[in-house]
Amino acid sequence: MGTISLKNVRKAFGEAVIIPGADLEIKDGEFIVFVGPSGCGKSTLLRLIAGLEDLTSGQILIDGEDVTDVPPAKRGLAMVFQSYALYPHMSVRNNIAFGLKMAGMPKSDIDAKVAKAAATLNLADYLERKPRQLSGGQRQRVAIGRAIVRQPKCFLFDEPLSNLDAALRVNMRVEIMQLHQQLDATMVYVTHDQVEAMTMADRIVVLNKGIIEQVGSPLDLYNKPNSVFVAGFIGSPKMNLISGAVAVKHTAATIGIRPEHIALLGTGGDVQGTIVLTEHLGSDSFLHVDAGEAGRLTVRAPGDYLGKPGQAVSLGFDKARIHRFDSQGKVLV
Amino acid sequence: MATQQTRSIGRIAVAPSVLALFLWMIVPLAMTIWFSFLRYNLLDSNPACSLMTPAALLDEANRCLAGTTNYYYFLTDPAFFKAMRNSLLLVFWVLVISVAGGTLLALLLDQAIYGRNIVRLMVIAPFFVMPTVSALVWKNMMMHPVQGFLAWITKSMGLGAIDWFAHYPMTAIVIMVSWQWLPFATLIILTALQSFDEEQKEAAQMDGTPPFSFFWYMIVPHLARPVTVVILIETIFLLNVFAEIYVSGSGGRAGNLPFLVYQYGLISNDIGGASAGGIVAVVLANIVAFFLMRMIGKNLEG
Numbered sequence: 001m002g003t004i005s006l007k008n009v010r011k012a013f014g015e016a017v018i019i020p021g022a023d024l025e026i027k028d029g030e031f032i033v034f035v036g037p038s039g040c041g042k043s044t045l046l047r048l049i050a051g052l053e054d055l056t057s058g059q060i061l062i063d064g065e066d067v068t069d070v071p072p073a074k075r076g077l078a079m080v081f082q083s084y085a086l087y088p089h090m091s092v093r094n095n096i097a098f099g100l101k102m103a104g105m106p107k108s109d110i111d112a113k114v115a116k117a118a119a120t121l122n123l124a125d126y127l128e129r130k131p132r133q134l135s136g137g138q139r140q141r142v143a144i145g146r147a148i149v150r151q152p153k154c155f156l157f158d159e160p161l162s163n164l165d166a167a168l169r170v171n172m173r174v175e176i177m178q179l180h181q182q183l184d185a186t187m188v189y190v191t192h193d194q195v196e197a198m199t200m201a202d203r204i205v206v207l208n209k210g211i212i213e214q215v216g217s218p219l220d221l222y223n224k225p226n227s228v229f230v231a232g233f234i235g236s237p238k239m240n241l242i243s244g245a246v247a248v249k250h251t252a253a254t255i256g257i258r259p260e261h262i263a264l265l266g267t268g269g270d271v272q273g274t275i276v277l278t279e280h281l282g283s284d285s286f287l288h289v290d291a292g293e294a295g296r297l298t299v300r301a302p303g304d305y306l307g308k309p310g311q312a313v314s315l316g317f318d319k320a321r322i323h324r325f326d327s328q329g330k331v332l333v
Numbered sequence: 334m335a336t337q338q339t340r341s342i343g344r345i346a347v348a349p350s351v352l353a354l355f356l357w358m359i360v361p362l363a364m365t366i367w368f369s370f371l372r373y374n375l376l377d378s379n380p381a382c383s384l385m386t387p388a389a390l391l392d393e394a395n396r397c398l399a400g401t402t403n404y405y406y407f408l409t410d411p412a413f414f415k416a417m418r419n420s421l422l423l424v425f426w427v428l429v430i431s432v433a434g435g436t437l438l439a440l441l442l443d444q445a446i447y448g449r450n451i452v453r454l455m456v457i458a459p460f461f462v463m464p465t466v467s468a469l470v471w472k473n474m475m476m477h478p479v480q481g482f483l484a485w486i487t488k489s490m491g492l493g494a495i496d497w498f499a500h501y502p503m504t505a506i507v508i509m510v511s512w513q514w515l516p517f518a519t520l521i522i523l524t525a526l527q528s529f530d531e532e533q534k535e536a537a538q539m540d541g542t543p544p545f546s547f548f549w550y551m552i553v554p555h556l557a558r559p560v561t562v563v564i565l566i567e568t569i570f571l572l573n574v575f576a577e578i579y580v581s582g583s584g585g586r587a588g589n590l591p592f593l594v595y596q597y598g599l600i601s602n603d604i605g606g607a608s609a610g611g612i613v614a615v616v617l618a619n620i621v622a623f624f625l626m627r628m629i630g631k632n633l634e635g
Contacts, residue, residue, distance in 0.1 A: 052535050073541025085532035089554035098550070099540035146536075 002153035002186030009058035019210040035197040036207035078147035086131040154186040228329035252324035259300040261321035269314035368608035372399040375602035403609035420589035430511040435518025460516040464576035502583035525559035
């Protein structure tokens with residue numbers, strides 16, 4: 001079991017309101033990702049769930065039980081920290097075993113659990129080493145091992161991959177997803193990286209200035225963003241957001257169109273422009289087009305596209321894929 | 334990184350200071366060693382012994398060269414063993430009190446208390462008091478059996494007054510010196526506590542670590558290195574304590590090696606003997622340092 005409900009959770013440090021009031025239901029076994037720019041309150045929200053911060057008001061329920069005033073260790077959660085927060089003077093074995101030891105588990109049980117976790121995470125050869133003798137990825141695995149052995153109701157991850165290099169990050173991302181399938185446990189994962197969010201999540205929670213902007217599956221958010229913020233945040237390269245006369249033509253304050261929903265036409269089209277620069281990724285080419293009053297637009301073209309900077313292009317928008325937003329930034333249906 | 338040229342320029346540039354420091358250290362040491370082999374007493378009929386040329390000193394008629402006699406007398410002097418014992422007792426107890434007390438004080442001062450900055454400043458204050466002043470204050474205001482503060486406390490509780498310097502001179506010196514060195518230990522340990530990783534603290538919280546276990550498994554290992562530094566530095570200074578003993582007039586019973594050297598040199602006017610004592614003290618300090626480094630020096634590695 002591992003359901004978490006946030007009921008009107010509010011957090012303020014004195015005058016500064018970090019989270020004005022959040023409601024959220026996390027289902028059992030779900031991989032849920034909190035994503036947003038830095039300072040959006042995603043880490044604070046995670047720490048509130050963990051119990052490392054006190055709520056200003058509201059309620060947190062885990063498995064239907066009110067844990068608002070329950071200390072962190074008693075909530076049945078485990079957390080993986082951004083800096084891993086391994087105990088530097090303890091061996092890998094003792095790092096993983098420490099929580100169990102504090103819980104007063106008999107030594108033989110602890111050894112069995114540590115051995116099992118080490119086998120799952122390929123750490124068996126490193127059990128006697130100190131954290132400083134491990135690589136970044138191994139440290140990360142120790143931190144996860146420390147969480148696994150406690151058999152928590154829910155795992156909390158606070159930007160766990162941000163200290164790793166790009167290649168390792170992709171590997172660890174896959175490992176964490178496999179772990180989620182294996183353990184079938186609820187996981188709450190905080191990141192500022194929308195690619196991580198898109199690839200890992202069952203459901204994504206997009207936060208902006210402490211407010212939950214939208215909750216939904218990755219494709220939901222990608223195809224039906226609720227607001228300009230979500231539209232601009234999810235997807236890479238970013239969705240083109242156009243305001244002004246072009247948007248008024250579509251009876252909206254702002255319209256959004258993704259790079260892959262803009263077609264390169266010979267003539268006609270919705271807007272005309274000139275190519276400013278091109279990025280060739282092999283599979284695709286991204287063109288940065290200066291489209292006059294529509295501003296700078298990103299357009300996806302085939303990988304073998306031969307257009308050069310300075311060339312004039314005509315762009316046609318896929319009518320069905322235009323997102324319309326009002327002056328408040330909310331979506332118009 | 335450096336080319337051949339910059340390296341040799343660097344060597345030339347540091348040469349004067351290296352030379353100055355070397356002379357600074359080696360000249361007094363060499364002179365002390367030289368004096369320690371002389372029959373050099375200020376009240377001697379031949380006070381000019383030390384000024385003779387080596388050739389003249391070797392002349393049997395002058396009898397200035399004493400050989401190892403100074404060492405023999407110093408090392409067989411019953412006062413030597415007493416002084417050595419006092420030296421080691423003083424170092425040991427002040428270390429125990431300042432490290433234990435310093436850790437407790439640092440833990441207290443690490444809490445968010447009202448007026449923390451002022452409290453921290455006050456705690457550090459004893460370190461700035463000159464040893465001579467602190468000895469006078471402790472002797473005449475704190476530990477005086479008639480008008481002392483401690484006597485006032487014990488008397489107001491119906492207990493008798495203790496004449497600290499007459500009956501427990503060693504304890505009195507230990508208290509005084511501990512009072513002076515406690516701030517140093519507190520300061521270094523406090524700095525170390527403040528550098529304790531916040532996420533590690535939270536990880537321990539998630540692991541449900543009770544306060545005492547947290548102290549034992551997290552704080553103590555974290556403090557190993559700063560405490561090592563405190564022990565090494567304090568040992569060096571504590572072996573040299575002199576002013577407190579001299580000013581409080583406890584040299585007779587609580588005198589340590591530096592005090593004994595002082596007695597040889599300036600009370601008995603025996604410069605040769607004092608020099609021999611000084612060299613013995615240097616050798617002993619090095620032995621202590623050697624064992625300290627072997628015991629706790631590994632904390633400084635890595």
